[in-house]
Amino acid sequence: MATIYLVRHGQASFGKENYDQLSQTGWQQGRVLGRWMVGRITPDVVYGGDLERHRETVEAIASGFGSQFPDMQVAPGFNEFDHNAVLTRFRPEWADRSVMARDLQAFPKPARAFQESFVHAVQRWVAGDHDQDYDETWPAFRNRVLQAFEDVIEYADGGDVLVATSGGPISVICQHLLDLDDARALSLNEVIANTSVSRVLYSGARRSLSVFNNYSHLEAENPALVTFR
Structure with a gap:
């Protein structure tokens, strides 16, 4: 089975004039993830929303990963809600x-x-x-995210994919895969760590959540890097 790795962006700049950019901690989190991925995860294609924090997260990951990291393709369906x-x-x-x-x-x-x-x-x-x-209503947001998710699977054509996105879209995808109600989906969103990795296996019509919210790469290097906002 092929894999989609859903990565929440690094810590953004809460309280700053431009929230939609990584903090220094966010950049470090991305680089740590990139280093951790070497020898473990080699995506065939990389997608992200068109938010600045998504793009910068991919840049940070690529910096840590080194050469031959795919360029990010923009998929606005993975943007966070407003x-x-x-x-x-x-x-x-x-x-x-x-x-x-x-x-x-x-x-x-x-x-x-x-x-x-x-x-x-x-x-x-x-x-x-x-x-x-x-x-954008909640149902419209869910539909947008799930359509982007299915589009990526179609375009990937059996390859492994990394998607840089936000907590909301990751929660919606997990809600769909696990058949959760809205309250449980929102509770998931509250605990998704910055640069955490959730893993979805797919083959044909089958989609299975294999790993949720793994941030062991941060804990291994420096537990102080674990952030949720």
């Missing part, structure tokens, strides 16, 4: 970053306060009661 839109539909005042920063600083642990709000925002989006508020 987290800014999801959050600001739940907290419209947070469209102003200064207001969001002010509100979060009132909490003893601002990062935890943000995460709690974000979880509620995603739950509102997924519930479907306010679909008119979103350019």
Whole structure:
């Protein structure tokens, strides 16, 4: 059976003006993964969404892997959902970053306060009661990701594939393969580590989740590199 390796991007730049770029930790995570892949994973083709953090993750992996790493082909279907839109539909005042920063600083642990709000925002989006508020609904997001997944399998034609993507698409694919409800899919998204590798085996019409959220490459080199946001 052939394999699709679903790689979550390296740590992005939370709190910075441009979130959609890797932090220094994110770059290091990608290079560590590339070094770990040598002798273990040699993809025939590499895909990624068209987000900057996807492209940079592949660049970091290639740097660690060395020569003969395939160039990334862009597949926008693997893009993450618009987290800014999801959050600001739940907290419209947070469209102003200064207001969001002010509100979060009132909490003893601002990062935890943000995460709690974000979880509620995603739950509102997924519930479907306010679909008119979103350019892309939860069902539309799932359909987009699963179509990209099937397209990659068709184009790969039996080859091994690495896909640089985000936590949301990985959760959706796992939800589909394991027949999970939405709540369980969202719980998966909360624990997917940066540059973790999930492995899907495929042959003909068969698709099987073999490994989920493996980040042993980070633990082996430096446990401090394990991040989830």
